[in-house]
Amino acid sequence: MDKSILEYETVDLDESDGSVVIIDQTKLPARTEIIKLRTAQEIWDAIYLLKVRGAPAIGVTAAFGIYVLAAQTADEILHSENETCKDWQREHSAKEKEGKEREDSSRSFDLFYKKFREQKDYLNSARPTAVNLSWALNRMDEVCRQAHKEGKSLGEMIELLGREAKEIKQEDIRVCRAIGEYGLSLVKPGDGILTHCNAGQLATCKYGTATAPIYLGQERGYNFRVFADETRPLLQGARLTAYELHSAGVDVTLICDNMSSMVMRNGWVQAVFVGCDRVAANGDTANKIGTSMVAAVAKRYHVPFYVCAPTSTIDLATPTGAEINIEQRPAEEVTKMWYKERMAPEGVKVYNPAFDVTDNELITAIVTENGIAREPFDESLLALCGKNNKCGY
Secondary structure (H helix, E strand, O other): OOOOHHHOOOEEEEOOOOEEEEEOHHHOOOOOOEEEEOOHHHHHHHHHOOOOOOHHHHHHHHHHHHHHHHHHHHHHHHHHHHHHHHHHHHOOOHHHHHHHHHHHHHHHHHHHHHHHHHHHHHHHOOOOOOHHHHHHHHHHHHHHHHHHHOOOOHHHHHHHHHHHHHHHHHHHHHHHHHHHHHHHOOOOOOOEEEEOOOOOHHHOOOOOOOOHHHHHHHHOOOOOEEEEEOOOOOOHHHHHHHHHHHHOOOEEEEEOHHHHHHHHHOOOOOEEEEOOOEEEOOOOEEEEOOHHHHHHHHHHOOOOEEEEOOHHHEEOOOOOHHHOOOOEOOOHHHHOOOOOOOOOOOOOOOOOEOEEEEOHHHOOEEEEOOEEEOOOHHHHHHHHHOOOOOOOO
């Protein structure tokens, strides 16, 4: 019997061959294909082409990715220096050797860190909206700088980078479970829940963010009825959310994006849970295109609208949603990606933003691993971030 999609690791590290291991989500649900990423180009492409997606999963991929690349760089530098220094060391005194080792260590770090920063900036350019990408890379950068300050060797630095990348993954699992517990306190058994796009296990390392309350409720017999928007144009709700929830035995119904108003009007939805790629300081949130429309409909029908966001997704350096950089995707995703033949006329203009911004006035609460933020969001978000100073800014 085939494994359930929930039994696979969304993102993992294979240290035996120095690779990042992911599920290629562009192939789901038709087939489960596991791929390995070893080069900066492969990691960048996987993030940009949505082979791995979801803000937390992107952050973990970036952490593992920069670790793999850093280990390659360190090996190259150490191998090169070992070859060039063998003859020199045989011909000089111990004192001269000691001075040379200090000089070489400093030069090695400079070479290493220059390459590290280049690769960090390159990976960071793959997706501009999800703050977890830069957050994870900045965490790894801080490990490098701190290790250098403490006089660590390149080998020790690589070990510390690997440890930090693994911790980022474990943190994601703990964070998602905590979000699930807080989210579960906002609903009751038998409720109808609507979600948009995929903020499930496939967007994280376990549980998901918006789906975490659903999975915990499933474990505890809450018997939720879930409505999953298909989520145009990339269909993550249909291909991923409906797929993973159905695999878990959840009562899930797939609906088209323009049906959310009907199911809310019918009284079938008691709460909306969505994920988030960036939260501004005032509580405006950027999430998959169409989220703001769901929020507006929820407001009309008095359905509470909850955004599930790890504190790593909160960007206190961005005052409002107006300052969030919205990624523009290729026109082909709309005109022909899912069709046997091109659907739209040649030459037609296409506007294809990957995300939209939901104004804070449409949001009932923002659920984090540290608690639930409510209006005024500028105060409540700051208070939650202050607990461990781990917000993504």
